Amino acid sequence: MAEPVLELRGVVKRFGAVQAAGGVDLTLMRGEIHALIGPNGAGKSTLVQIIAGQLRQDAGEIRIGGREVSRLSVAGRARLGLGRTFQVSSVALEFSALRNVMLAVQGRERRGPGLMRPMMRPVMRDAQLTRPALDVLAQFDLDDRAGVPAAALSHGELRQLELAMAFALAPRLLLLDEPMAGIGAGGTPALTRVLLGLRGRVPMLLIEHDMDAVFRLADRISVLAEGRVIFSGPPDAVRASALVREVYLGAEA
Numbered sequence: 001m002a003e004p005v006l007e008l009r010g011v012v013k014r015f016g017a018v019q020a021a022g023g024v025d026l027t028l029m030r031g032e033i034h035a036l037i038g039p040n041g042a043g044k045s046t047l048v049q050i051i052a053g054q055l056r057q058d059a060g061e062i063r064i065g066g067r068e069v070s071r072l073s074v075a076g077r078a079r080l081g082l083g084r085t086f087q088v089s090s091v092a093l094e095f096s097a098l099r100n101v102m103l104a105v106q107g108r109e110r111r112g113p114g115l116m117r118p119m120m121r122p123v124m125r126d127a128q129l130t131r132p133a134l135d136v137l138a139q140f141d142l143d144d145r146a147g148v149p150a151a152a153l154s155h156g157e158l159r160q161l162e163l164a165m166a167f168a169l170a171p172r173l174l175l176l177d178e179p180m181a182g183i184g185a186g187g188t189p190a191l192t193r194v195l196l197g198l199r200g201r202v203p204m205l206l207i208e209h210d211m212d213a214v215f216r217l218a219d220r221i222s223v224l225a226e227g228r229v230i231f232s233g234p235p236d237a238v239r240a241s242a243l244v245r246e247v248y249l250g251a252e253a
Helices: 044-052 074-079 097-109 127-139 153-169 184-198 209-216 233-242 243-252
Strands: 006-015 018-028 033-037 058-066 082-085 172-177 204-206 220-225 228-233
Touching: 006 044, 006 184, 018 033, 018 044, 018 209, 033 044, 044 082, 044 097, 044 153, 044 172, 044 204, 058 204, 074 082, 082 153, 097 127, 097 153, 127 153, 153 172, 153 184, 184 209, 220 233, 220 243, 228 233, 228 243
Parallel strands: 033 204, 033 220, 082 172, 172 204
Antiparallel strands: 006 018, 006 058, 220 228
């Protein structure tokens, strides 16, 4: 049986008397999109921060590629291949879309801080950075926006750019924290299409409130409530679960 690329075993996190994670077991398999859903206050944000290394769990284990990482920092987990996007886009707004992705390519190649120097013209002509960056932009439907400052992009395009930057780092897995947040109904289909294009290329743990996107994207869904996984299975099984409908989906199912 294949080893999970990400595995949580009995993860517990308490904030005083509040138990935000109560013994969570979760796996992400190679090539899989695994969605984590649940009502507000279920513990999703806490679990994301624990996986990323921003919070330390009180008990349990976290493994990336079979390696226990609970003592590793955010940077240490990134070096193991954990890529992440955030609820609020984190691109450099003063840079063009191309230069943002070039920064990610440079980070992957570990070529030093050249892009941050004032004299950027020679760097922008560096084919070892521009060629892969342009290839990534094309994969995320942003090739015609390469020279546009990030500040001039729409919110949906910013989300696509953030995903492009995460993908350019060649991650072992992607942790996507509400990628649809704030883009509106008009931008959701485009971003969903981009994520579908990544299926099978990089495993993704998707935290999302947009149920249409979740059921279109996910190979497997886990439902979190009061810090515990109450159900996990394929989308059809989640839709059919009376427990999930009662706790979260309601009429949306």
